[in-house]
Amino acid sequence: MxxxxxxxxxxxxxxxxxxxxxxxxxxxxxxxxxxxxxxxxxxxxxxxxxxxxxxxxxxxxxxxxxxxxxxxxLVKRFIKWPRNEALDSVTQGFLEKCKLPGVVGAIDACHVRITAPQINPESYYNRKKFHLVNLQAVSDNRLLFLDIFVGWPGSSHDARVFKNSPLFLETAENAIPCNKYILGDAAYPLLPWLMTPFKDYGTLSREKQNYNKQHSRGRQVVERAFGQLKGRFRRLILFYVHKIELLVYCIVAVYVLHNVCILNDDEINDFCEEPDINVYDGLNEDRESGILFRDDLVRYLSQ
The missing domain is CATH 1.10.10 (Arc Repressor Mutant, subunit A)
Structure with missing residues (x-):
């Protein structure tokens, strides 16, 4: 062995x-x-x-x-959205995992602890009482990263980082086909191409509870992807940094190397890190088109 x-x-x-x-x-x-x-x-x-x-x-x-x-x-060669047959394979993989049709990925964010940078160190000081940098990413069912956004200060909420990311501002319109979508937790807004869970105050119907259950199953892939990323590259536990620009280059590089490892069937499940726990504070506004699409998914699962 x-x-x-x-x-x-x-x-x-x-x-x-x-x-x-x-x-x-x-x-x-x-x-x-x-x-x-x-x-x-x-x-x-x-x-x-x-x-x-x-x-x-x-x-x-x-x-x-x-x-x-x-x-x-190398980043554009190894971190990219699936097309054609590859897209069909990804959606089929998610369908088998969580019974939701049309899923192309799952989005989440995590943090990397850093030493205080030379410029604006207070911006990176988080509620956890140390300096952090934010990592946002979308992964597919194989734990391959499809989209990354690195470098925002750790004091920023996930929703703010997302709304300033290329994915929200320009990429999604071209990368995610019509009637396809990604899965995100309650830290993200409900959009036609980004499905979030229902907020559960103890009054959800059985159908909506089932949707949340399947949604959670599908979204777990990105948490596992982050766990493997930090398991492979332990430097991400604490990064000594003076210039944020160099830090971003290094983190983007390990994203690429992670995907190379996945493509070569390298698995390290024994070294996975525990996922970060997000704090939700109601910064998002759900869009009507997203609400209607999510209701359609609830009805689909109820059939």
């Missing part, structure tokens, strides 16, 4: 290295984040530099350079 696991890790490493070698001969530094049992945990750049016999500043430079290369050149 151990030999099989090591062989799979080598396949993942070779796949990633093949992608990165075209951009930077020092890609191995970033590869170590995933494949080394120590560096993928919370270890210092000094330890990483010692392993390669270079200075700490060189290790910083190499990791920063390859993170930028991945973010600028």
């Amino acid at each position: 151990a030999d099989k696991h090591r062989k799979k890790k080598m396949i993942i490493a070779l796949a990633i290295k093949k992608l990165l070698n075209a951009y930077n001969t020092n890609a191995l530094f970033f590869l170590m984040t995933h494949n080394d049992p120590v560096i993928r945990t919370h270890d210092s750049f000094r330890s990483l530099a010692d392993r390669f016999g270079v200075s700490t500043s060189t290790a910083h430079t190499c990791c920063g350079n390859i993170a930028r290369k991945i973010s600028l050149h």
Whole structure:
């Protein structure tokens, strides 16, 4: 079993290295984040530099350079919305999981704890009493990330981040076909292409309770995706950062590497992190068209 696991890790490493070698001969530094049992945990750049016999500043430079290369050149190749047969496969996968037709993904947000950045550190100081940066993402039924939005201060509510994201402002109109939608929790607004659960004050009908149950089953995929992301890249537990721009490059890069791992059948369920708990404060307004579409789904499940 151990030999099989090591062989799979080598396949993942070779796949990633093949992608990165075209951009930077020092890609191995970033590869170590995933494949080394120590560096993928919370270890210092000094330890990483010692392993390669270079200075700490060189290790910083190499990791920063390859993170930028991945973010600028590989993100569109590996983080994208499904089309044609791939879209049909995703909707079928969700249908089997939660009985809801037309689901193309699930959206959620989580936080990465960081040290205080040089610019506007107070903006990143969260109710949890430390500095955070917000990560918003949509994943499919295979735990592949389809859309990401990284870098907003952790003090911002999920709804505010969402309404300032490219997904809300422009992407969804072109990426999500008519009569298709994503699933989100109560932190998000109810839209024709974003279905949220009914608020339960103890008076929901059986049909609406069933809808909420199936909705929860489908939405859990994005929580698992975040869990695997943080399980693979333990640096996301606490990120030492001075410049938010570099932090964003690094996080986008690990999103890409996560998808590469999924596409190569690398599973690490034993290392999944617990999902963040969202706090809902009524910042959203449901749209009438979204309400009508959700009611149609309730009737569909009742048939």
